[in-house]
Amino acid sequence: MLNLLKLRRKHGHQAIPDLRSAVLMESHRGFPVIDERKFEGDRQTLVNACPTGAIRKDPVSVDLGKCIFCGECERMSGGAIRFTNGHKLGASGRTQLMVTSSLSYEGFRDCSIRARAEIHRLFGRSLKLRQVSAGGCNGCEMELAACGNVNFDMGRFGIDFVASPRHADGIVLTGPVTRNMAPALMDAYRSISEPKIVIAVGACAISGGVFGGSDETNRGFLDEVKVDLFVPGCPPHPLTIINAVLDFIGKK
Ligand code: SF4
Numbered sequence: 232m233l234n235l236l237k238l239r240r241k242h243g244h245q246a247i248p249d250l251r252s253a254v255l256m257e258s259h260r261g262f263p264v265i266d267e268r269k270f271e272g273d274r275q276t277l278v279n280a281c282p283t284g285a286i287r288k289d290p291v292s293v294d295l296g297k298c299i300f301c302g303e304c305e306r307m308s309g310g311a312i313r314f315t316n317g318h319k320l321g322a323s324g325r326t327q328l329m330v331t332s333s334l335s336y337e338g339f340r341d342c343s344i345r346a347r348a349e350i351h352r353l354f355g356r357s358l359k360l361r362q363v364s365a366g367g368c369n370g371c372e373m374e375l376a377a378c379g380n381v382n383f384d385m386g387r388f389g390i391d392f393v394a395s396p397r398h399a400d401g402i403v404l405t406g407p408v409t410r411n412m413a414p415a416l417m418d419a420y421r422s423i424s425e426p427k428i429v430i431a432v433g434a435c436a437i438s439g440g441v442f443g444g445s446d447e448t449n450r451g452f453l454d455e456v457k458v459d460l461f462v463p464g465c466p467p468h469p470l471t472i473i474n475a476v477l478d479f480i481g482k483k
């Protein structure tokens with residue numbers, strides 16, 4: 232017993248104390264900054280090089296909901312597209328994920344998440360989520376699992392994953408929604424009582440990602456159901472996920 236207590240003392244507190252102000256390393260690819268003046272050459276080449284069709288030209292924009300943060304556009308554009316380490320990329324609307332040259336990270340953060348007072352009131356102190364992997368590669372799923380580990384400890388905010396949709400306040404969707412997972416996803420959603428929320432995590436869930444347009448997907452769920460929170464990435468960092476959820480439920 233004494234040895235156990237000594238060990239606990241030695242380990243100390245492993246949880247990151249302030250998740251809200253934690254900063255990721257410089258090499259982390261987060262919010263992209265676009266400088267139209269630096270573009271040289273054919274923009275269509277850049278558009279064609281993007282594996283997920285996330286880039287549009289005239290004006291150049293990057294769709295964070297499609298981007299897999301591969302960095303190819305940064306390498307090809309000669310600095311006209313540059314990824315910063317800004318990791319708070321969650322948004323409560325799909326259109327807010329379109330980044331143009333006029334949008335700074337601070338500007339994006341100011342308007343990206345508009346949570347309703349009702350959401351704050353209902354889920355601000357406790358949010359139970361059921362995760363549904365609808366054909367994901369397990370990357371997003373691993374980062375979601377990491378949200379609950381001793382470092383990130385999302386449970387300290389009253390946010391937990393539960394085994395049954397009957398016990399949940401909402402669904403966290405990962406993956407592009409394969410045809411065989413589409414009915415199970417809808418079943419899980421319908422099993423959750425109202426009021427409920429839907430969170431789409433990762434490029435696959437938001438747009439199909441690298442599987443966008445595949446015949447093996449069935450994204451009808453996304454047409455029928457309103458997504459309340461989008462968390463871009465491939466996969467998103469745990470701090471991206473946790474900060475997005477905290478902003479959404481109104482936690483300081
Ligand atoms: S980093 Fe994103 S926008 Fe750029 S090429 Fe890769 S997927 Fe496309």
Ligand code: SF4
Binds near residue numbers: 432435441464465
């Ligand atoms: S978004 Fe990327 S990491 Fe997440 S499930 Fe899709 S391919 Fe995997």
